[in-house]
């Protein structure tokens with residue numbers, strides 16, 4: 001039987017990004033990709049990302065966080081999920097600032113400027129074509145040559161690309177609702193230019209301090225919010241000198257504030273984290289998991 005059978009979990013969301021938090025800090029249990037997919041099944045607890053807390057591996061950190069997309073693939077970064085994890089561990093410990101380890105590095109999290117808000121230091125963005133990664137050299141990643149649709153009248157073209165520990169492509173458009181992201185998202189996510197696939201965002205700069213956006217997530221599909229995409233989009237817009245370094249981001253599920261701090265290049269994401277309910281995994285979920 002799976003070690004996850006009957007294990008407790010918390011269902012949360014970060015502005016509508018569906019998150020399951022699974023705390024394995026007191027055990028040596030691990031989660032396989034098959035188990036991650038089984039949990040996401042309709043009979044389970046459908047989620048966009050599963051945040052698995054393991055015992056800390058680095059002194060001074062509270063946990064090592066493994067992040068699964070609902071297709072069973074692993075991600076190095078998940079901004080909305082990190083706010084949910086921070087909220088849970090703040091409430092458990094009474095602390096208001098903690099450091100967690102992810103595959104993207106150490107992330108500091110703290111209580112935001114007002115109650116119910118959490119800030120995550122998402123680290124420094126990367127712009128090099130090998131860092132994103134891209135399959136071929138692009139010297140300037142503020143815009144890359146990539147388009148879909150007719151060659152002489154492309155539907156979407158020239159995205160900015162950024163790594164926030166995970167790969168993002170941002171297409172600048174006038175109306176983020178004018179495109180069928182469910183159709184174009186998977187095509188772009190799996191485009192050969194992205195050897196590790198990519199998160200695909202449509203973004204519109206409203207003014208120098210406000211961007212609206214929506215995202216097709218690698219490994220999870222259309223979501224109501226993607227925190228790392230909000231960070232990548234804010235940074236890409238500032239790099240193009242279209243916005244200030246602190247911007248208000250409007251996503252389908254809610255709003256985030258993103259600051260690209262000049263002193264150290266780090267990106268700070270601030271927003272809420274909502275607790276929905278606690279439950280236990282039905283053992284039957286894992287019956288057919290290899």
Ligand SMILES: N[C@@H](CCC[C@H](N)C(=O)O)C(=O)O
Nearest residue numbers: 075078079080166226227228
């Ligand atoms: N929803 C997340 C991003 C999750 C990871 C992404 N799908 C990937 O595979 O890179 C967020 O809030 O950042």
